[in-house]
Amino acid sequence: MDHACLSKDLACFLAEGIKPGVPYWLNPEESHHLKNVLRLKAGEKLALLDLEGREYLGKVLKIDKAGVLVKAESLLRYEEPLKPKLIFLLPLLKKDWLSFLVEKAVELGVYEVIPVLTERTVVKPGPNLTAKLEKRARQSLKQCRRLWPLHIKEPLPLSKAAKITADLKVFAYERESQKTLAETLKTSLKVKSACFITGPEGGFSRQEAALLLKHQFKPAGLGHLILRAETAALYLMCVAHFNLFLQKS
């Protein structure tokens, strides 16, 4: 934890696949952030994330028109990937809430996000949806100093997404009693992967609920109040994090 605290005072950059001692060109997005936003100079220290579990202490070697050259000098910390792998099938939502959920998914240790199209999904996925979500995920990753990337997949219709393979599959369903989620999570501390799905504004139709049941999703009520679509997804992220990461640690 001391290393983490040290590195928090350093500006942090993504340097996928960087190796210690080997000069590395930052990509254009990271170069721009270093040069034009944070205005670092040659010789300054920085933190570098290799996106494979390592955070290095490094320095800026040079900044020129070709880009920004950096070097990783010493390993600050290494972390294993989080277990279990949390997979969230997330609805497309109004008002950019899906981007917000992706930001939170990074903070809360989610492994993979798959946007899902359902019967009552009114928002259409734009052509740049995945790229936009990936950018938001990278920003969030730097902010919370997460060492493994969040994987973001192309949007899928529910009929395909429901077939996903995971040791535990849960869907939020308002018609379900309140007990199931606690019981399901209590008996699932040892799973290797867990998949959660929540519906869009308006929820799942009865046909969709039947489809999810058919594909081994367990229904879970989230209490007697009507949660907004983004709250339901956030709720499952927080509760999954608490039960599957924190509680067992």
Next chain:
Amino acid sequence: MDHACLSKDLACFLAEGIKPGVPYWLNPEESHHLKNVLRLKAGEKLALLDLEGREYLGKVLKIDKAGVLVKAESLLRYEEPLKPKLIFLLPLLKKDWLSFLVEKAVELGVYEVIPVLTERTVVKPGPNLTAKLEKRARQSLKQCRRLWPLHIKEPLPLSKAAKITADLKVFAYERESQKTLAETLKTSLKVKSACFITGPEGGFSRQEAALLLKHQFKPAGLGHLILRAETAALYLMCVAHFNLFLQKS
């Protein structure tokens, strides 16, 4: 639950203290919503919340320049107040995140929110802060059909807020190990009130953490990633809801 489903199809209005059979003038905010936003007409059915646990089926008696007169006709549902009472001491945050947290506090069954000013709080409370938060809370209450109000207090400095009385007091502290929160909540299922506090952007200072400890707040780590200030507050709301409401039900 059938009643709740029935009433979800009806527009819902706040009518504090309404009694069945007695004509009742909606307040100006609710009258505006009924007349100008949802455009209901005299004779139409609606749901009325008395803010003391009751939802009534009612109808519009008349709409004129004086306002909107309604009547509660039959009780759709009654609920006891949620127990334990969850109290959240919330930091003032940038970008209107505090309003967002108030909206979520309503959905997640929080009893009371007190905005708190700390050493690293950079946002200043405006003169209309409490009124603004109360309005957001009312909107959220109608949306999630909550039957008891969320209480919102005037902002307090941390030195005063820390003295609050509650059976369980928890503060989010990044320097704390990850176990405490799970253990604390596991042993607290029977408390009558629980108070949670999270810090602003930048967290609590060491002096503030010492003050909170002195006033019986238990420190809780929320995992090894750095959560944004609004995420930490949301996380505690979700986890408190799950552990103190859902799990014991």
